[in-house]
Amino acid sequence: MSVKKGIYIINGAERVVMSEYEKDTLASVLRRIGLTSVKVGCGTGQCGTCTVLVNGDPVRACIKKFRDIPEHTRIETLEGIGTASHLHPLQQAWIAYGGVQCGFCTPGFIMSAKGLLDKNLSPTREEVRDWFTKHNNLCRCTGYKPLVDAVMAAAALMRGEISEKNLEFTVAEGGSIYHTRYPRPDALYKVLGTADYGDDLALKxxxxxxxxxxxxxxxxxxxxxxxxxxxxxxxxxxxxxxxxxxxxxxxxxxxxxxxxxxxxxxxxxxxxxxxxxxxxxxxxxxxxxxxxxxxxxxxxxxxxxxxxxPFYKNILESFKPGAVSIDGEAPNDLLRQPVFKGANTQAIFEKANDPDSGVYVVEGSFYSSRQPHxxxxxxxxxxxxxxxxxxxxxxxxxxxxxxxxxxxxxxxxxxxxxxxxxxxxxxxxxxxxxxxxxxxxxxxxxxxxxxxxxxxTYEETQRFTGKRATSYTNAKLACDKSGKILALDFDNAIDHGANANSAGNLEKKVVRFIGYPYNIPNIRGLSRGGLSNEPFGVAYRAYGSPQCYTSSEQLIDMMAEKLGIDPLEIRYLNCAKEGDLTNNSYPFKNYGIKTMINKLRPYYNESLEWAKQPAEAGWKRGVGVACGGYHVSTPADRSEIDIELLPDGSVVQYNCWEAMGQGASIGTLVHMHEALKPLGLPVEKIKLYQNDTKFCPPTGPASGSRSHYMAGNATILAANDLMNAMRKPDGTYRTYDEMVAEGIPTKYHGEFSTVGLYKAIDDFTGVGDPTPDNNLLAIIARVEVNEETGKTRVLAIHGIADVGVIGNFLAVEGQAYGSMMHSIGFALTEDYCDEVKKYGSPLGCGFPRCNDVPDDIEFEFQETPRKTGPHGSGGASECFQSCGHAAVLNAINNAVGVRVYEIPATPDKIKAALKAKAEGRSCAPERYDFGEDYNKILDEALERARTEQKHVETAEEIEEEIRSGGH
Incomplete structure (x- = not known):
């Protein structure tokens, strides 16, 4: 081993550095001497988490050999630009504009942005975006928009056009931080680079x-x-x-x-x-x-x-007769989940054969990809x-x-x-x-x-971890001449990959969300689950619903085209209204989708006018719309938290609300502050102790848009118990010392449960009421498609969401913006398989860079207060990633008149579809063959429901009970 000794100017000070001449990278040296703000993500120079400044220029430290850096070179890392008491403007702006979510990419982005502002203190938004794209600064959480906002604000502060006060959040005495843009409590140590992630702890x-x-x-x-x-x-x-x-x-x-x-x-x-x-x-x-x-x-x-x-690449192969059992014992065709609603589905589709019946049908086969997280x-x-x-x-x-x-x-x-x-x-x-x-x-x-x-390594993580399960769907939709939906018939198959990590649960999502949030009076469908030799399916934001909307939201557009109806109007006509029932024959928890579509109309009309304007040569413009949403929690959910009064008068909450970057800390903080408002505690008196199973009770998984709803309700219960114990007969509150002196406990447990309140999806019929709440999204995408190359670029996204009262706008907007980036990747570029050389890196997997995601992303919020939600809130995250990809797919069809049935809609697929169209051929895939006939499976399911259950609940019975005041 050859060792090199040198002197370098690191964060403004001379430092003697010893390095291994052949192997050391700039990142390995900086991390070894304690500068662990420098993160190593991909290890291939593609993600920018390791970005530092070398003589003022951004350098990706994970691929820069240290031996190639001359002595006395100036090297800057995040540790050198600000302190907790004197933040750099970029650090201030990152906190104020919600640039911090998980925080892993934050040091690289801030240092890259500093390199830009040191050269150009008055950049345009386009120049900022070009800079991040050029320097491969990737972010999977934010959708980039908050990061660009932060750079622009920091530049304005540095130019003297705004003051630090503009970037500070001030809480009025006795005021609320709920329903505000209060910064995340964990943002400070992330913008300082002192947050220790896994590999940082490895060094310590x-x-x-x-x-x-x-x-x-x-x-x-x-x-x-x-x-x-x-x-x-x-x-x-x-x-x-x-x-x-x-x-x-x-x-x-x-x-x-x-x-x-x-x-x-x-x-x-x-x-x-x-x-x-x-x-x-x-x-x-x-x-x-x-x-x-x-x-x-x-x-x-x-x-x-x-x-x-034999290597079975998908369930279309593994379901064939004679295939070897992948599990070794279990069949590859693993499980089935039927759904039935109404009694006329088959008859309606049979009528479509009669040209005078007034029944119109569209159908297709759709594939959604194995999306990597x-x-x-x-x-x-x-x-x-x-x-x-x-x-x-x-x-x-x-x-x-x-x-x-x-x-x-x-x-x-x-x-x-x-x-x-x-x-x-x-x-x-x-x-x-x-x-x-x-x-x-x-x-x-x-x-x-x-x-x-x-x-x-990044490549190992890509191979080792699960992905969004792939989905194959044969579906058909029937409407009358006005566009009113009459029936839906579908046969879906979920490819769970090499194990059944999410099997059963995922199939129930399919029978809930295909065609949601529309009123579909007659449904007959099946979701199957099976095994292949590809990466296993695991949870992914909006779990199960994107697979559904890949088919149902395109079928809606196909029907609109067939009937000559505007795509937004056909959705408005069919959106669930008060009294309509879900696919599963129970009432929706929220019927706000029609109002949301009305609010979208002005932007939609503007978009149609925009699409008529000429684009640059070779490009065609298109507008796409989609509606979707997700559930909140489950019928067997429980969330527990503890709160404790401390000697100094502060209150601490103990919970296992897992923090992935989505906002567990700010969610806990705003719920606590609001629930304890009668005590008049300043924010500084609320402390958080989270995510250690030795000390914190089970608060439930950070999934299913449940955490804010469930943990919030548990917080309110515990807070009320604490305040009741503290309250004196005269209405004032005891201090900690008074509580102890009187022998009154200072620690209280809050437990909120949905057990017994809702009805799980029936295994045989798909009937059920499995959630206390739901959220909704209506979204419009503007795209341009190049007819020669097949490339698609998404230029704008505008959406309206209803997630209840918003606890923290920065957190919810962050979920919205980030989800759009995932949705664009899902629609256009992302599909994982085990070709290690290609798929072992972010860009190889189709990771969208800053310029691949529009800067023009806007969300409005229709805040319908939730009756059972804490402080009127529901749950947010999942709805934002439910259907955005379908809006992009519909916009592509609107632009160039071809539909991509099997995503991602890569340039080669669009070119092939355009060629087929020019030659008068169809580019639609043939109906997928899943083996055993689904009519037979559905008939057997109904028979088993009749023989194994004392009573099979029908939609008609449920409606009657609703009218009589039940359910």
Missing amino acids: MPPGTLHMGVKWADHHHANILSIDTSEAEKAAGVAAVLTYKDIQGTNNLGAPMTSKMSLAKRVKEPVLCDTKVRRIGEPIALVVADTDENARAAAKLVKVEYEVL LMLEPWSLQAYYDEDGMLTVNYKSQTLWAGMVNVPRAIGVSPKAFRIIEIPSGASFGASMDHHAVAMIAAAEMVVKRPITWTQ
Whole structure:
């Protein structure tokens, strides 16, 4: 090893630096000397999280060899530009404009922006966007708009056009911070670069901490004949090598299949593969060694003998007769979820054969892609035994207490001796609902009993983690001549990939959201679930609904075109109104969609006029519209929090409201401040202790738009109990000392539950009322399509959402803007498969850069107060990512007259469709073949409902009960 010694001007001061001449990058050196604001995300120079300034220019430090940097070079990192008491204008603006969400990309963006403003203090918005695009500064959370807003505000402050007061939020005495733009309480340490994410903690672990490497599966599908670890065990620095034989529990993370329409009781998800591998990237062996380099080198020495089996790229292949069971026991065609509403579906579609019937039908087959979450932080975990002997794992878990159930069983540890701590998390969007990595490192810790740290490369994380499950749908829609929907018929299949991580639950989303939020009086449909050898399906924001809207929102447009009706008008005609029932035969919780469409009309009309104006040569303009939404919580949900009065008069809340960047800290803060308003506590007197299962109760997963609703209601219950205990007979409140002196408890538990209040979706019929609330979105997209190249660019998005009373505008807008970026990627560029060279990096996966997302994104909010919601709020996140992609797809068709049925709508697909159109051919795919006839499955489901259930609830009975005051 050659070592280089040099003197560099780092953050304004001379520092002596020792570096490994051949291997060290600028990022590795800066992080080693303690400047951990420099984050390593992709490791390939594509994401910009590692951006620092070198002699004033932005440099991606993860690919810059340190040996190539001359001595006395000026190097600036985020640690050098501001302090907590004297922030740089960019840091102030990032807080004020909601530029901080997960915060992992924040240091790179701020340093890149500083490089711009040091050269040009009066940039235009376009110049800022071009700068971020040129320098590959990527963000998956914000949709970029708040970041550009922050740069413009910081520049105005630096030019003296505004003062620091313009970027400060002032709380009036006794005033509320609910329904305001109050900054996130965790924003400060993120803009300072002092937030320690997983790999930052790895550098700060005690001496003697071990590292972990993994032997990954080399084949998509194979039987394992033997595993030889002998060479790995003898390798340098190795402390232990683990295979499935060393797992002390069940070695199975697979959840039981609870649906009565499931064809298997459980599908395997082994902690370490035992008899077979089901996908590239499954773990076979773990190597624990003294360094990361030694652990990785030894993992490569593990030898596996395989019997290669057929590789099923999708369920269209794995469902064919004679296909090998991917699970080894369970069938590949795993489960079914029917839905029935009304009694006339089949008869209506039969009428369409009669030209005089007045029934019009459109139909098609649609595919939605395996969308990668593309969070920029790779998986990074630590495992150790804490001071009380508890096996502890640091992890970016999105559902902490679920991990406390399935991981201990799989690895063989008592849940009472197990602990998960969520550390600052570089986003998730649903990917870390899975606890496979937790089980792996915890199992290794049980063997070596010395602290272990494990950071994956970005490519490893891409291979290892789940994705949005792909979906195939054959569907047809019937309307009368006016455009009124008469019936919907669909056959859907969800490809869960190599395990059944989300099976059952996801199929129930399909039968709820296809055609939502319209009144469809007659429905006959089926959602199937199955296995393939691709990455497993896992939760992803708007879970299940984007797959639905890929088909139903395009069918609505197809019908409008067939009948010569305006696309917005046909939606207005069919939007659910008071008294209409969901797909599942129960009332909607919110009927505001018609009002929302009316509010959209002025912008829609402007958009139609815009589309008539000539675009630049070769480009055609189009306008697309879509409606969607999502549910809030479930019929078996529970959320718990604790609040405690402290000696100094402050109040602390303990909860496991997981913080992925979506706003768990600001949500907790605003709920607490509002609930405790009678006490007159200043914001500074409210403290948060979050996301440690040793001290914080189960608040439930950060998913399903449930957290703000559920944790908020639990907060109100606990706050009322505390204030009742503090209240004296004269109406004033006791102090902490008075409470203690009188023997009154100072800590109170809040628990809010939906159990028993709502009706789960029936396995046989799809009937049910499974949610306390729902949210809604109506959205318009403006696009331009190049007829020669097939490229699409989205130029504007305008939406109206109803999520109830908004607790914090910065948080909700952040979810909205970020979701639009995901939706654009889903529509145009993102589809993951296991071609490692291409899909192991963000840009290879189609990650949209700043200029790929419009700066013209606007959202209005129709704040219908929720009767059961805390402070009138509902839940927000999911609706924003439900249907935006469908608006883009409809806009493409509006622009050039071709429809893309199988997303993403890449340039080659659009060019092929245009060619087919010119030749008079259809570009629509043939009807997908899922094997067993769905009419037979639906008939059997109805028969089982009649024989296995004492009473099958019908839509007519539900309507009658509603009219009589029930339900």
